[in-house]
Amino acid sequence: MNTRVLLLCLSPFLLCACIALLPLLIPIGLPLLLAYLAWQIWGPIRPPPLVLRSVPIHPDKVGAKEGAPRRNIKFADSLVVRPDGIETVPQLMRDAATKFGEHRCFGVRRVIKYEKKQVKTMVEGKEVEKTHTIPWMSDYEWRTINEVMRDIKDFGFGITRGTSSPLEFDNTVAIYASTRPEWQISAQACMTHGLVVTTCYPTLGVEALAFSLNQTKVSHIITEAALLETVVSTRGQLKGFLKVVVYMDELPPAKHQEYQKSLGCQLISWNEVLEKGRNLALDPSTSSNHPIREPRANDRAVLMYTSGSTGRPKAIEMTHGNLIAAATSIKMMAPTPIDESDVFLAYLPLAHVLELAAEICIMSVGASIGYGSPQTIRDDGCYDESGKPAGDISKLRPTIFVAVPMILDRIRAGIEATVKKGGIIQKALFQLCYRIKLRRYLSGQQSPILDKILFKKIAAKFGGRLKYIVSGGAPLSPATHQFIEIVTCAQLMQGFGLTETGGGGTVTDPNDRLFGNAGVPIACCQIKLVDEPEMGYTHLDKPHPRGQIYIGGANVTLGYYDNPELTAESFFVESAETSQTGGPLRWFATGDIGEWEENGTLKIIDRKKDLTKLKHGEYIALGNLESKYSHCPLVDNICVVGDSHHSAPVALVAVNHEKLIELANNNGISHTNNSVHALCSSPDIQRLVKVELDKVAQSNKMPKWEKLAAVHLCPEAWTPQSGLLTDAMKLKRHAVQAKYKDEIARLYKNVD
Numbered sequence: 001m002n003t004r005v006l007l008l009c010l011s012p013f014l015l016c017a018c019i020a021l022l023p024l025l026i027p028i029g030l031p032l033l034l035a036y037l038a039w040q041i042w043g044p045i046r047p048p049p050l051v052l053r054s055v056p057i058h059p060d061k062v063g064a065k066e067g068a069p070r071r072n073i074k075f076a077d078s079l080v081v082r083p084d085g086i087e088t089v090p091q092l093m094r095d096a097a098t099k100f101g102e103h104r105c106f107g108v109r110r111v112i113k114y115e116k117k118q119v120k121t122m123v124e125g126k127e128v129e130k131t132h133t134i135p136w137m138s139d140y141e142w143r144t145i146n147e148v149m150r151d152i153k154d155f156g157f158g159i160t161r162g163t164s165s166p167l168e169f170d171n172t173v174a175i176y177a178s179t180r181p182e183w184q185i186s187a188q189a190c191m192t193h194g195l196v197v198t199t200c201y202p203t204l205g206v207e208a209l210a211f212s213l214n215q216t217k218v219s220h221i222i223t224e225a226a227l228l229e230t231v232v233s234t235r236g237q238l239k240g241f242l243k244v245v246v247y248m249d250e251l252p253p254a255k256h257q258e259y260q261k262s263l264g265c266q267l268i269s270w271n272e273v274l275e276k277g278r279n280l281a282l283d284p285s286t287s288s289n290h291p292i293r294e295p296r297a298n299d300r301a302v303l304m305y306t307s308g309s310t311g312r313p314k315a316i317e318m319t320h321g322n323l324i325a326a327a328t329s330i331k332m333m334a335p336t337p338i339d340e341s342d343v344f345l346a347y348l349p350l351a352h353v354l355e356l357a358a359e360i361c362i363m364s365v366g367a368s369i370g371y372g373s374p375q376t377i378r379d380d381g382c383y384d385e386s387g388k389p390a391g392d393i394s395k396l397r398p399t400i401f402v403a404v405p406m407i408l409d410r411i412r413a414g415i416e417a418t419v420k421k422g423g424i425i426q427k428a429l430f431q432l433c434y435r436i437k438l439r440r441y442l443s444g445q446q447s448p449i450l451d452k453i454l455f456k457k458i459a460a461k462f463g464g465r466l467k468y469i470v471s472g473g474a475p476l477s478p479a480t481h482q483f484i485e486i487v488t489c490a491q492l493m494q495g496f497g498l499t500e501t502g503g504g505g506t507v508t509d510p511n512d513r514l515f516g517n518a519g520v521p522i523a524c525c526q527i528k529l530v531d532e533p534e535m536g537y538t539h540l541d542k543p544h545p546r547g548q549i550y551i552g553g554a555n556v557t558l559g560y561y562d563n564p565e566l567t568a569e570s571f572f573v574e575s576a577e578t579s580q581t582g583g584p585l586r587w588f589a590t591g592d593i594g595e596w597e598e599n600g601t602l603k604i605i606d607r608k609k610d611l612t613k614l615k616h617g618e619y620i621a622l623g624n625l626e627s628k629y630s631h632c633p634l635v636d637n638i639c640v641v642g643d644s645h646h647s648a649p650v651a652l653v654a655v656n657h658e659k660l661i662e663l664a665n666n667n668g669i670s671h672t673n674n675s676v677h678a679l680c681s682s683p684d685i686q687r688l689v690k691v692e693l694d695k696v697a698q699s700n701k702m703p704k705w706e707k708l709a710a711v712h713l714c715p716e717a718w719t720p721q722s723g724l725l726t727d728a729m730k731l732k733r734h735a736v737q738a739k740y741k742d743e744i745a746r747l748y749k750n751v752d
Contacts, residue, residue: 158277
């Protein structure tokens with residue numbers, strides 16, 4: 001008799017025995033279960049031991065006013081500059097095509113039709129109905145790397161030889177379009193012929209676009225039909241460099257003629273340029289009459305504009321070598337290798353270095369890129385062919401997802417709001433499971449049972465296959481970092497980098513449980529801290545060395561286009577004799593103040609360029625204060641203001657509508673129809689918000705001159721569309737202060 005038959009025969013007796021023992025088991029088992037749950041929720045947390053992440057390089061050879069450079073411990077002996085034999089982006093792409101030619105490369109969803117729908121949304125704290133146009137979209141349709149490479153080749157011939165104005169090596173071509181396959185194909189085609197790509201955010205207005213085109217002397221611009229109106233409007237401000245406008249998508253013949261006449265230069269569709277290039281590529285005389293001049297590592301590839309958080313944006317001269325170093329380092333910093341099985345969702349602006357470097361990295365390993373948009377990534381943003389809600393993320397099911405902190409904060413807020421609406425039992429169950437998993441997570445332990453019971457269901461909203469989430473562009477709060485990792489069951493890595501360093505700098509290790517730091521140097525660079533004695537920071541500080549962060553490596557760019565003075569202030573070249581890299585090393589002074597933590601991770605603690613002197617001589621770092629005060633749940637965004645005429649700073653606060661209404665309800669403050677405008681004007685609400693911000697100051701042990709003297713509450717959201725944030729969601733300090741100059745004056749008048 002086998003075991004299964006035996007158990008089957010005995011099962012009635014076992015069941016009767018369990019029922020008989022039940023009165024005895026409950027008094028014993030229930031307290032044990034409750035004790036176990038209490039331990040899991042409130043028991044001591046034992047974080048995993050610290051692991052050394054970076055090491056100093058030749059500390060005996062450093063200057064008197066700087067600390068020894070540190071490298072990632074995995075790359076202490078030598079930095080990674082580029083893969084063997086590959087020094088340019090075209091070479092990297094050809095290598096990928098050789099290895100992964102028939103793999104999926106670019107995927108897009110076709111729009112089948114549009115549907116108008118009445119949706120409820122919050123405006124100034126009130127629930128109102130609005131008409132939204134929602135697309136019905138197909139599944140992802142894919143093209144292979146070989147097919148994409150053919151388009152790159154054909155468009156390259158078309159853009160250089162198929163228009164009314166031929167292009168030569170090192171000429172500039174602007175791309176003014178949203179993130180889509182044609183953007184990447186256009187850029188790769190230009191780089192193949194040694195052209196320089198000027199990146200323009202698709203949200204740029206007429207004045208900013210005209211400035212970019214004039215400064216970089218653009219002769220050809222590649223754009224979208226929907227953006228042609230803006231391009232046409234720049235015509236009166238251009239200096240005569242623009243000769244050809246290429247547009248993606250369809251344009252009615254009448255509109256084409258109208259725009260052609262207004263522009264006064266050639267207007268041609270993207271598909272027509274591609275077709276002309278295809279014919280040229282088939283003509284044997286093309287290669288002999290116009291041989292392609294291959295770019296080299298030190299040749300310029302991109303003129304990338306910073307997002308313009310302070311004053312006018314600056315164009316960064318980025319070489320092929322910079323892009324290769326950054327893309328290679330992204331690949332090497334992943335905890336497990338990124339390979340051809342991975343799927344990446346592309347929706348952030350390709351005009352931003354984070355997205356561009358990430359896509360180049362993904363293409364180089366034969367992985368797939370599915371294109372989406374911020375409007376359609378969620379299920380409530382579009383339908384599938386059958387009319388069911390189906391956002392890009394649930395259709396694509398990516399393994400890698402890149403986001404800026406504001407998006408992750410909104411994802412967290414959305415999940416919390418959904419849980420809150422689910423009722424008391426669902427909310428209690430979620431909080432119980434979350435607390436248990438949080439404790440285990442902070443102790444470095446996995447929670448497979450909780451994941452299966454609850455969190456995998458939440459992760460399914462993100463496609464269910466996420467391995468990595470990468471956050472960049474600004475610091476992410478520890479609370480959001482932990483929340484996102486726990487509910488998505490994916491590893492989250494934060495990066496610190498700048499356009500000036502090709503997007504590369506540091507990245508966190510997802511196995512660490514130290515939060516609030518920026519991680520360790522990536523594979524291609526090293527970092528040192530240089531003394532800032534006027535701010536009180538030196539590399540000799542105890543217990544942690546402190547100073548301005550300098551990044552040195554192959555990812556550091558050439559500098560600011562057409563601005564040698566500013567370049568000389570921020571970029572430095574160290575000789576081969578002292579660089580310890582075997583050759584000259586290029587450094588960039590970031591303006592950020594950092595400190596090395598015990599395990600060799602870098603923590604950003606201040607900002608030199610935001611330094612403001614108060615009336616009695618104390619210095620405050622505005623960005624540093626904003627970062628701390630933004631952790632208050634009532635704050636959606638904040639701008640701290642201070643100057644030498646006053647002894648304390650004040651702040652403009654763009655409030656979180658839901659949290660503000662909750663604050664009013666909890667304190668018995670009456671309001672009409674959840675009017676956020678009325679609440680922001682209420683002295684009682686202003687006082688309560690100030691109290692909450694004071695608590696943040698107290699918990700961070702801020703000195704009295706860093707505490708806010710007064711606040712003005714702004715009911716309207718700050719967005720790139722309102723001109724108060726950059727496209728990278730960073731604060732436009734000058735624009736905010738100009739908009740609220742009267743409110744700032746009133747704040748200081750009342751304080752004084």
